[in-house]
Amino acid sequence: MTEQRIFNFNNTKNFFEENLIRDTSNSNVLNFLDKFPNWETKLINIVGEKKSGKSFILQLFRKKKQFNYISNIEDFEKKYDELFLVDKLILDGFQINEDKFFSLINHFILHKKYLIISSREPLTMLEIKLLDLKSRLKEFLLIEIQNPSDDLIYSLILKYFSDNQIVIKKDLVEYIVKKIDRSYSSIEKFLIKLNDQSIIKKKKIDYKLINEVFNETV
Structure with missing residues (x-):
């Protein structure tokens, strides 16, 4: 299984102005x-x-x-x-x-x-x-560069799922934003884990799966 990273900044092909998310952070x-x-x-x-x-x-x-x-x-x-x-x-x-x-x-x-x-x-x-x-x-x-704001975390989560061609409900994204640790590395680890577990268990992402991954990453 190929993992797609949310912040793949080592690939110069992705360095375009339109991909920059401006934020208070x-x-x-x-x-x-x-x-x-x-x-x-x-x-x-x-x-x-x-x-x-x-x-x-x-x-x-x-x-x-x-x-x-x-x-x-x-x-x-x-x-x-x-x-x-x-x-x-x-x-x-x-x-x-x-x-x-x-x-x-x-x-x-x-x-x-x-x-x-x-x-x-x-x-x-x-x-x-x-x-x-x-x-x-x-x-x-x-x-x-400060820790990301809620708005930036929301955007990064949407980008990650979009890049992985996953449809996720707005209320689930908001739930993740409220619970997730405010650090870039923690956000990346959580989203990769969530995506992996969804694939391994052949389950759509829901509250139960999100909570399971939160519990495993604490």
């Missing part, structure tokens, strides 16, 4: 990015939990504003020397050697270039041994 990030290049600083740390949409937002932004984009340590290592030649760079959520990290950040600060780094927690909370690097990370402006 991501408004701070979106409003800030919309002001480019009129930013108060060129060092930005975008923070949000796993599956919160950081990569989706940054992929849209980098296409519109021609930012260079690195999303894994392999590409970072391979292109490391080239990164010192670019003026606009996004590092999207991966661990980096502290010495190389410091050298790159120092270069961007010295030459007043744009650097966006995404992470699950603020850069200043990372366990960093290199004191000079810890000092540089304090210069980044922190912008957070």
